[in-house]
Amino acid sequence: MRTLRIAAGVEAASLALMLLNLFTVHVEAASSLLGPLHGTAYLVVIATAWPAANATGAGPGARWLAVIPGIGGLLALRRLDAHAAANRTSTPQPTGE
Structure with missing residues (x-):
């Protein structure tokens, strides 16, 4: 999950x-650096979200959210975190008796 968080960010x-650069000064060097960085991060998000969704049992929704370019990783993380939180609250806690 840590790798997914970093890659999504x-x-x-x-x-x-990239969009800020495109709509303002459009520096070619920035585009040359940010394009491959974004593409690699996108692939890492997809590659880490699919097994994370399987491991947590979050279902196919989190996997398919990761495929959305730009914000998909953040949406998938939100879905995975919500699923993990729901599982934590629904698990009975030992009473110690």
Whole structure:
């Protein structure tokens, strides 16, 4: 999950920076750096979200959210975290008796 969190953040940030660069100064060097960075982060998000969804039992929704470019990793993380939180609250806690 840690790798997914980092990759999702890098993917979203690199897309925002690419769009900012495109609509403002359009520096070619920035595009040359950010394009491959974004693409790699996107692939890492997909590659880590699919097994994480299987391991947590979050279902296919989290896997398919990861495929959305730009924000998919963040959406998948949100779904995985919500599923993990629901599982924590529904598990009976030992009473110690």
